[in-house]
Amino acid sequence: MFRRRLGMVSTRSRGNETGGKVQHHNVFRRDVHGLRAVAVLAVVLFHAGVPGVGGGFVGVDVFFVISGFVITGLLWREASATGTIGLRRFYGARARRLLPTAAVVAVVTMIASAILLSPLQVRSVGMDGIASALYLNNYVLIGAGVNYFGKHDLVSPSPFQHCWSLGVEEQFYLVWPLLIVGIAWVVRRVRRVGAKADATVSVRPFAIVLAVVAVLSFGSSVVLTYVIPPVAFYSLPTRAWQLALGGMVALTASRWRRLPFPWAVLTGVTGLLMIGWAATRFDAATHYPGVAAAMPALGAALIIGAGGAAPTRGVGLVLGSPRLRRIGDLSYSWYLWHWPVLVLAPVVIGHPLGLTARLAAVLLSAGLAALTLRLVENPLRFAPRIRRSPWASLTLGGASSAVAVCVCAAVLVQTPDPVGRGPATASMVVTDTPIPPGSDVAAFDAAVRDVFGQVQAAVAASLRTTAVPSNLNPPLTDQFAQQLAIAGHGCLVVLPFDDVQPDCTVGDLTSSTSIALVGDSRAAMLDPAFQRIATQRHWRLQMMAKAGCSITDLPVASEFNGVAELFDRCPQWRSQVMARLAAAPPDLIVVSSARAYDANGAHTMVPGLHMYDHAWLDSLTRLVRALRATGARVLVLGPTPDPPAPVPQCLSAHLDDALACAPTRRASGKDASGMAAESTATGAGGGQYADLTALFCASERCPVIVGNTMVYFDSGHLTHEYSELLAPAMGALVERALAGN
Structure with a gap:
């Protein structure tokens, strides 16, 4: 989900929106990379219960917009230039980048849960672990009616609960390329033009489809927030509008780049203020996602769009700082590690964590993220033999998920039924004597x-x-x-x-x-x-x-x-x-x-x-x-x-x-x-x-x-x-x- 690659944005300049020669140039968007850091910090501090960040859960919404921006831009550029998309290459890159790291965290989390938690909790966690490894955890939470904002005073929540957002992302990666390919195919058929590049060079059909997706998804999200809240919160269809919003920013990048510098700075500042307002003013009582989710999502879109005109000035100057970029590097692993550590640490200590201990747990998870980045993420991501072969990437990702599933399943099978430790006790016996009819x-x-x-x-x-x-x-x-x-x-x-x-x-x-x-x-x-x-x-x-x-x-x-x-x-x-x-x-x-x-x-x-x-x-x-x-x-x-x-x-x-x-x-x-x-x-x-x-x-x-x-x-x-x-x-x-x- 929260990938380092999101900071590297390949953009194109055009003579006009519907024709002209396509020019390629790559720009490292430090502001986008830093925005990922802001998003993960908001989520981590919210889960740590830091006062003043009661709405930090909006960081996930920001990530969705970023993913929509990067992935849509990547896919559209390939589709508009070639008329199709190299699906094996695309899916292989995602598998190589995301699945091994997620599998490592899942295996460690499952083993730690088996050691620390009660048998009944281990069984529940094992099922969640399998669903998370298959990126279906969001729908498991929907089926169980889990309230994201529910309190957990006596029973620890699942250490895999945060993986719902990874499920949304992976489902997005699966569906979105097919959507882009489908649009390109329809455009070619309608125009009946021989040259593929010329047939799909217009951004307009893609933007129209994404706008329709965004409207339908946002409408369903607003309604379902009041009808079936878990569906609104956890499902791809009700979150697709945020991904589509980022995609529309990518498709209109040339227009954003024409923003005058003062307006670009003002737009970026406005977007950051919107995210900050949501992160500090929203809380568990907010009807979410609903209409409220538009605040952080639009804020992220404004920042990304404005960054096209002023990526290194204004908000871009802050977001592009070295510290935020380093946090951006850790964001994916840190997101994966922080929740299991926060959930399992109280079990290790034997009592709920205070604020200082929760912050220490967050720092510990950051350390684990740094190790994972150094030992797992980067070595596999940049391994030449794997990068050159989509099949090798897909095999690596599939094997990683299979290992995670097998470990969770093995723990499930080996976990005994919980049995009371006290002496056998007699059942309650209640006797009654029917009262004769006519009694007073x-x-x-x-x-x-x-x-x-x-x-x-x-x-x-x-x-x-x-x-x-x-x-x-x-x-x-x-x-x-x-x-x-x-x-x-x-x-x-x-x-x-x-x-x-x-x-x-x-x-x-x-x-x-x-x-x-x-x-x-x-x-x-x-x-x-x-x-x-x-x-x-x-x-x-x-x-x-x-x-x-x-x-x-x-x-x-x-x-x-x-x-x-x-x-x-x-x-x-x-x-x-x-x-x-x-x-x-x-x-x-x-x-x-x-x-x-x-x-x-x-x-x-x-x-x-x-x-x-x-x-x-x-x-x-x-x-x-x-x-x-x-x-x-x-x-x-x-x-x-x-x-x-x-x-x-x-x-x-x-x-x-x-x-x-x-x-x-x-x-x-x-x-x-x-x-x-x-x-x-x-x-x-x-x-x-x-x-x-x-x-x-x-x-x-x-x-x-x-x-x-x-x-x-x-x-x-x-x-x-x-x-x-x-x-x-x-x-x-x-x-x-x-x-x-």
């Missing part, structure tokens, strides 16, 4: 207190257990099976664009007592408990749930969040559910939902969430009132805790101290005043409210293991096993709700 409300209240008291006792006892039980149920490696279980055999609507709620009715279909469980994935995770109690009590149970959709009608105050709602089809699904409930009202509607929705109808991955705010409370009242209008009783379940990290990964890293993964009540979202407000809002709509805190938390902590049962399989969804253990509690709540207010 006090009897049902007493039954709820009794069952909740049993669970609370087990939860409190779990806080005295530190080591993970050796008979933990489910195993730490059972996450995939848990994800399948929560899907409820197709009952949970998962796909964003799907609004069809399947008919999922279980229990005694002829029963006179019917229950509907409604909500999002937090409702689906309780389905095992409700299914068990429905079978025992001979109730008719229907589940209706859609992942990521609030059952409440939160107002959509943002146009872009309105687009997200339309894409997710939450309103359509919600209307369908409400229509079904109105057409065939059950005796009781149980509502369970995440509180991860703000007043704009957005999920927590979008900054600005205010839990228990007035918009949520008002929408809750409206929902309960609408459900009550069907003639059914309504029970709203309070929130369940949200651990700060995926529980299996956290426990795998803390087998001797499970309490390290147990959040406090407040940190887990169990806000007493917020739940009191929810109870009031529910009552205002005519419904009943159940505080579930006692089922998960004791005193000020919420353990993630109760008895020998793991409570969560990720960062908040209950395991199938723990959900089933809560069946008596859910049954008591349902019977109490059916008994009336």
Whole structure:
């Protein structure tokens, strides 16, 4: 990605844009080389948590523009002169330059991770390492829904996470030459001119196509930033506009060179100020990339363009300084090394790094980069026998990636399953006695207190257990099976664009007592408990749930969040559910939902969430009132805790101290005043409210293991096993709700 070659820019002078003799001259663009240094410094300082560089992640955007500028110029000049591109030579040069260095860093990182990290983390890192070696890591992150700005308090992030940008670059290198060749072929066919050079000498067709790519890509990036943020952040299609922007600067280089000197200096200064403003003013709360990404991308384009007229004066004088050029030499290796060192150093030391230690880690990674440049990058890059043969270059690059893949795969195979180190522990046992029909409300209240008291006792006892039980149920490696279980055999609507709620009715279909469980994935995770109690009590149970959709009608105050709602089809699904409930009202509607929705109808991955705010409370009242209008009783379940990290990964890293993964009540979202407000809002709509805190938390902590049962399989969804253990509690709540207010 961040290649030393980017500083060497071959440009051409033309008599005019559409014809005339082509003249070649090579100019070493020190300003472009220095701009690479600025970009890598921004990224490294951001990852090191240096105050004042909260937007340093924009350095990657700058790199994309630089790559688009250099590669497009290189390809277009060859295509315009010869009518085609030497693809073997092009791909060979990229392979020789990039793949061996990346493979060396990947192998060292994987071996270090196998030594330092827990088995479950090693497995995850191994998969990331394989994806990174194949330059597909960006799409793995998309599939996992990884938030680039997510916090990592208890579980280390993947040391390969930063390789998403390398994936974008490599995919760009694969596609872009074919695009340029395709444009050249179309131009020749349209003009039907015999001489290839004359057929493709005009820059205009190339510029038009790149402009179209840029517009479409930028539009999709802006929309998807609000609809599916990981896709917007990590994918090539939503980043292509930055590469195309750099390409358009390359195609219009002759026009940039005609800028008067004062205007060129002003343009360059403006571009640098734009990058600096973004790097210091943006932060994790910025909707990114979206419209905001235009600031650093346009800044980089202005600097590169202005440098064509004044490469050694103004901003060019600063960027072309020897120190920045030396950092530019290290930028590719430094980028590769800095993140693994920052991720793994706290594991070596045994505690999080302070600012001084993080800066020391950054300097250590710079030293590793210097060694890699001296021992790997330059020797292979400039080896005469390899440079002369595209096939040798391709073979070297392919073999390097294959070695990295094999090492990661070997570590995966050899990594054992993580097993608890504590003594075997008995499972929680909860008993209940059904209350005879016709009993007064006090009897049902007493039954709820009794069952909740049993669970609370087990939860409190779990806080005295530190080591993970050796008979933990489910195993730490059972996450995939848990994800399948929560899907409820197709009952949970998962796909964003799907609004069809399947008919999922279980229990005694002829029963006179019917229950509907409604909500999002937090409702689906309780389905095992409700299914068990429905079978025992001979109730008719229907589940209706859609992942990521609030059952409440939160107002959509943002146009872009309105687009997200339309894409997710939450309103359509919600209307369908409400229509079904109105057409065939059950005796009781149980509502369970995440509180991860703000007043704009957005999920927590979008900054600005205010839990228990007035918009949520008002929408809750409206929902309960609408459900009550069907003639059914309504029970709203309070929130369940949200651990700060995926529980299996956290426990795998803390087998001797499970309490390290147990959040406090407040940190887990169990806000007493917020739940009191929810109870009031529910009552205002005519419904009943159940505080579930006692089922998960004791005193000020919420353990993630109760008895020998793991409570969560990720960062908040209950395991199938723990959900089933809560069946008596859910049954008591349902019977109490059916008994009336």
